[in-house]
Amino acid sequence: MKRAAFTNRWLPILLLVPQISIIGIFFYWPAIHALRSSFYLQDPFGFSETFVGFSNYASLFNSPAYGRAAIFTVCFTLLVTILSLGIALLLAVKADKVVRGAKTYRTLLMWVYAVAPPVAGVMGLILFNQSWGPIADLFKSLGWDFALGVHYYDTAFAMVLISVWKQIPVNFIFFLSGLQSIPKSVREAAMIDNRSTAGRFWDVTFPLLAPTGFFLLITNITYSLFDTFGIIDTVVKGEPGNNPMTLVYKVYVDGFRGNDLGGSSAQSVVLMVLVLAMTVFQFRLVERRIHYT
Amino acid sequence: MTRVSILSAAALSMMASGVAAQTEITWWHAMGGALGETVNQIATDFNASQSEYQITPAFKGTYEEALTAGIAAFRAGEQPNILQVFDAGAATVIGARGATIPVQDLLTANGVEFDINDYISGVRYFYADSDDKMIGMPFNSSSPIMYYNLQAMEAAGVEAPKTWEEFEAVTAPALVEAGYTPLAQSHSPWIFAENFMSRHDLPFATNDNGYTGTDTQILINSPEIKMHWSHVKSWLDSGYYAWFGAGWGDNQTPFEEGKVAIWLGSSGSFGGLSKLDLPFEFSATYLPYWEAVTTTPTQTFIGGASLFAMSGKSDDENKATAAFFEFLTSPEVQYMWHQETGYVPITIAAYEMAQADGYYDRAPAAEVGIKQLSLPAGENTKGYRMGFYVQIRDVMNREFGRILGGETSVDDAFSAMEREGNELLAKFALTQAQ
Numbered sequence: 269m270k271r272a273a274f275t276n277r278w279l280p281i282l283l284l285v286p287q288i289s290i291i292g293i294f295f296y297w298p299a300i301h302a303l304r305s306s307f308y309l310q311d312p313f314g315f316s317e318t319f320v321g322f323s324n325y326a327s328l329f330n331s332p333a334y335g336r337a338a339i340f341t342v343c344f345t346l347l348v349t350i351l352s353l354g355i356a357l358l359l360a361v362k363a364d365k366v367v368r369g370a371k372t373y374r375t376l377l378m379w380v381y382a383v384a385p386p387v388a389g390v391m392g393l394i395l396f397n398q399s400w401g402p403i404a405d406l407f408k409s410l411g412w413d414f415a416l417g418v419h420y421y422d423t424a425f426a427m428v429l430i431s432v433w434k435q436i437p438v439n440f441i442f443f444l445s446g447l448q449s450i451p452k453s454v455r456e457a458a459m460i461d462n463r464s465t466a467g468r469f470w471d472v473t474f475p476l477l478a479p480t481g482f483f484l485l486i487t488n489i490t491y492s493l494f495d496t497f498g499i500i501d502t503v504v505k506g507e508p509g510n511n512p513m514t515l516v517y518k519v520y521v522d523g524f525r526g527n528d529l530g531g532s533s534a535q536s537v538v539l540m541v542l543v544l545a546m547t548v549f550q551f552r553l554v555e556r557r558i559h560y561t
Numbered sequence: 562m563t564r565v566s567i568l569s570a571a572a573l574s575m576m577a578s579g580v581a582a583q584t585e586i587t588w589w590h591a592m593g594g595a596l597g598e599t600v601n602q603i604a605t606d607f608n609a610s611q612s613e614y615q616i617t618p619a620f621k622g623t624y625e626e627a628l629t630a631g632i633a634a635f636r637a638g639e640q641p642n643i644l645q646v647f648d649a650g651a652a653t654v655i656g657a658r659g660a661t662i663p664v665q666d667l668l669t670a671n672g673v674e675f676d677i678n679d680y681i682s683g684v685r686y687f688y689a690d691s692d693d694k695m696i697g698m699p700f701n702s703s704s705p706i707m708y709y710n711l712q713a714m715e716a717a718g719v720e721a722p723k724t725w726e727e728f729e730a731v732t733a734p735a736l737v738e739a740g741y742t743p744l745a746q747s748h749s750p751w752i753f754a755e756n757f758m759s760r761h762d763l764p765f766a767t768n769d770n771g772y773t774g775t776d777t778q779i780l781i782n783s784p785e786i787k788m789h790w791s792h793v794k795s796w797l798d799s800g801y802y803a804w805f806g807a808g809w810g811d812n813q814t815p816f817e818e819g820k821v822a823i824w825l826g827s828s829g830s831f832g833g834l835s836k837l838d839l840p841f842e843f844s845a846t847y848l849p850y851w852e853a854v855t856t857t858p859t860q861t862f863i864g865g866a867s868l869f870a871m872s873g874k875s876d877d878e879n880k881a882t883a884a885f886f887e888f889l890t891s892p893e894v895q896y897m898w899h900q901e902t903g904y905v906p907i908t909i910a911a912y913e914m915a916q917a918d919g920y921y922d923r924a925p926a927a928e929v930g931i932k933q934l935s936l937p938a939g940e941n942t943k944g945y946r947m948g949f950y951v952q953i954r955d956v957m958n959r960e961f962g963r964i965l966g967g968e969t970s971v972d973d974a975f976s977a978m979e980r981e982g983n984e985l986l987a988k989f990a991l992t993q994a995q
Contacts (some may be wrong), residue, residue: 309991313657320989327984332977357793377634398805411696417806419966508621508955509807512960525625526952527632527653528988 299540305533312527324534334518334535341493341514344428347493348492352432353484356439357477363440364447374444382438389502390525392430395475400459416503417511424512427503431496437482447473486550492545580624584881586642586874588618589634591627591866592701592749595833599901607888614881616643624650625865625951631871635660640871642882645700647866649950651688652771654869654950655696656993661869662879663690664698664886671883683860683934684907687944688867690773697867698886701904703829704861705752706929707849711842713741713822721823721844724852726824729792733801733872736893744802748823750957751864752848753793755945757786760850762859762939775990779947781957782979785854790964790971797965804965807958828930829865830904835924847933859939865904896920907933947982949988956981 274280306324328334356477359377366373383391395403396416407414414422451475458472474481494516501520504511508521515535522534587776591666598622603619621627626648631644632653646654654661668675676696677685683704688697709721719733722728728744736743746752758765763785768774796802803821805811816824819840819970825848834843868889870882888894895911898904900920906912912931915921921928947953960974969977 309988311657311992312653313660314636315657315659316992316994318994320991327988331981333956333981348772394848398811399818415805417808417811418804420968505808505811506625507807507809507958508766509958510960510968511807512965522952524629526949526955528949528952528985530992531988 284417291499302533302536302540307530309530312529320530324530325538327531328534328538337513337515337518340424340512341516343491343552344424344431344496344512344514344560346437347428348496349485349488350433351428352439353481353488355432356436357443357481358449359436360440360443361473363444378437380434381441383434385434385498386502387501388430388434392426392499392503393505396426417505417509418511422513423503425498427500427512430499430503431492434499435488435491439488442480442484443477446477482550482554485554489546492496515536564581568916573645576840582613583615584613584877585615585617586758586878586881586885588616588643588868588885589621589627589631589641590618590645590646591621591624591647592645593620593622595836596701596902597989602901603894603898606878606894607885610888614884616881616885628653630953633874635871640873642871642874642878643885644869644871645866646697646869648687648862648864649954651697651867651944652946652948652950652989655688655690655946656775656989658824660742661696662872663696664695664856664868664870665695667870667879667883668886669748670980671880673883673887678915679908679910681905681909681912681931681935682938683931684863684905685943687863691769697869698890699863699907700863700868700889701829701865701898701902701935702863702867702907703827703865703945704863704930704934705746705748705756705825705848706828706845706933707823707847708816708827708830708834708843708914709823710741710816710819710821711844713739713819713841715824717741721846721991722849723847725789725961726852728849729796729801729974734797737800741822742800742815742820744796744823744825745805745812745815747809747827749807749886749961750954752825753789753961754786754957756848756861757789758945759860759862759939759942760858761785762857762941763854765942765945766947768845770941772943775948776988777947777986777990778964778983779953779979779986781982782975785851787971787975789851790961790975794971827864828933829902829904831924831927831930832901833903835903836901837871841928843898845929847929857937860934860936861944862942862944863905863934899927903927905934946992947986948984951965952985953970953982956985 307319307321308317309320309324332407332539350554363370363374363377393416395401396414397404398415398417404414404416415437416423416426452475454472458468462468462471493514496521497516500517504513513521516539519532519535519539522528522535588604590597590600600618604616608615621630627644628646628650631640631646634640644654665675665677677693680699684699684702685695686693688699689695706719713736717732717739718730719735722732733743753950755765757763762781764770764780766780767778768776771777793802797804805814805815813824813826813830815821817834817837817839848861852897868886870879874882890908892908892911892914895906895908896914896918899911899915900905908917929962957978960969960978963969964971964974
């Protein structure tokens with residue numbers, strides 16, 4: 269391997285400055301502020317504050333509502349990640365085999381990618397509308413008294429469905445390109461060795477897709493935790509009520525809606541620690557088992 | 562050459578604005594849709610009524626979003642001159658002494674006559690401090706009232722119920738018989754908690770409903786309100802009451818569609834309802850009460866929002882704000898606002914103007930809100946002042962939803978509201994410590 273080196277000591281530093289300063293201004297600086305705020309209770313207008321030690325954290329862990337949000341977040345993330353990855357993989361494998369009209373078929377599947385999360389949420393609201401939503405009507409005709417915003421699990425169901433629907437195209441694109449980058453020779457060799465389609469998929473295709481899959485696993489978990497904010501916000505329609513909510517949405521509800529800066533800072537610090545732990549876990553344990561070519 | 566001309570143009574325009582000497586002020590509000598158009602109309606009328614001041618209204622989203630935007634702007638030194646803050650945010654903005662100029666001081670300092678007794682009794686003290694000094698200027702003031710579908714009442718052969726006992730024993734069964742869902746309401750914490758307290762003159766919090774201190778305890782876990790909610794749940798189970806979630810509109814729509822016969826909403830909903838082409842005639846009356854709790858029901862709290870003059874502005878701008886408030890509280894503007902939106906006129910003079918004009922002969926339901934706010938007052942009906950109240954309302958909404966969804970019992974729900982409410986109040990007290 270060739271080793272490239274800078275002759276000037278300052279040039280690499282100069283090249284790093286834009287990136288470092290962006291991270292510094294938009295991540296480290298607010299993170300430090302959040303950490304500090306989490307130990308205080310502050311008047312929203314900033315006139316006065318009191319140091320309260322770990323009491324913001326203690327009240328989080330003693331709050332049944334926070335516990336419910338945490339449990340919902342875990343279930344929601346698992347469901348959205350598994351379903352959107354699973355369905356996208358199935359679609360990609362099938363689309364990979366289509367010969368006639370392949371492009372139209374693929375474009376149609378990717379279309380949804382262009383929909384922004386809040387727009388997806390609004391579409392969900394229309395489809396699940398209590399009085400005239402077509403999907404709600406369908407469920408009612410099947411004997412399921414579906415009521416968005418009334419029954420906790422119905423609302424959760426709609427949130428999962430909309431989030432999965434929105435995420436499938438992204439996964440589909442990546443899985444499809446992953447499939448298409450598997451060399452033809454490998455596939456043909458596998459064809460000779462194993463006549464079972466399912467067997468070939470699990471023995472050859474799936475391991476070769478692993479790098480793509482790992483990348484998608486991380487992005488999908490991040491998506492479920494953070495990017496679904498817009499969907500949840502539109503589905504609860506500005507009134508959290510007894511609707512399910514994720515931990516990220518709760519940070520917003522308590523901090524930006526309720527003006528409790530200390531409590532919501534403590535929540536974001538908890539989330540930061542969680543993300544840090546997850547990243548370490550993913551790269552230490554999962555990454556080792558993946559082979560990149 | 563170009564640069565020179567740009568500079569001279571800039572200089573010229575500065576001189577021009579110096580000549581006109583118009584003081585510009587900004588007004589951040591949360592009035593969307595048709596309400597927003599009326600707000601813009603008021604601003605346009607004010608700008609046209611004189612040449613010294615220019616007001617620019619800006620829509621900032623929901624009540625919660627407008628408050629948060631105002632707070633963030635204040636911390637950045639970019640606050641508007643006037644910020645609209647809703648009832649639940651009153652403690653936050655009034656607690657932050659120094660964030661606003663009490664409207665009473667602002668007006669008297671700028672030579673505008675001010676007498677709190679010019680305001681109708683229900684709106685006088687909600688946005689006042691413990692010394693009864695008015696801090697925020699009541700703007701869109703409403704109260705929860707009972708709307709009912711006249712055709713439905715006729716079909717069922719009943720009158721609008723005065724008490725909840727009557728509703729349960731007579732009205733609701735007859736309406737069910739006639740094929741209607743008897744009751745829906747759009748804001749559980751406001752209608753079935755806060756105004757449950759005021760209508761029955763029950764204390765809502767210690768410290769005189771929170772006005773005289775920050776070490777306040779919420780008194781939500783009382784036998785009367787638990788009795789009410791046990792009935793609400795049994796009404797839901799027997800089809801007397803329908804609940805469509807925490808959203809306002811979801812509960813109003815079935816009434817507009819003629820499926821629900823009685824809807825508890827805001828007196829400020831009147832303007833919107835009368836502009837709709839409803840398939841039935843409707844009217845309105847007072848919020849029912851429990852005869853078992855009181856035989857002398859009292860007035861309700863005002864809801865809606867008020868306007869706060871933000872501090873940190875020049876004397877000239879404050880003068881403009883005072884002039885705008887004077888314009889806004891004039892009987893003509895209040896009467897226009899009342900007619901367009903259904904919000905109550907906040908001054909007695911405006912109310913009298915509407916009466917003299919025969920408005921209530923033409924639209925009797927439009928008077929219900931103001932009449933209910935003018936019912937006899939009680940010890941606990943002036944209002945309430947609790948910090949982090951947006952969150953306390955969210956807790957109530959959550960627990961009410963869980964009661965109705967069968968996820969929790971009335972007893973457990975109210976002890977949860979009491980516990981979490983008191984935790985939030987204790988936290989708020991710490992934010993206010995100097």
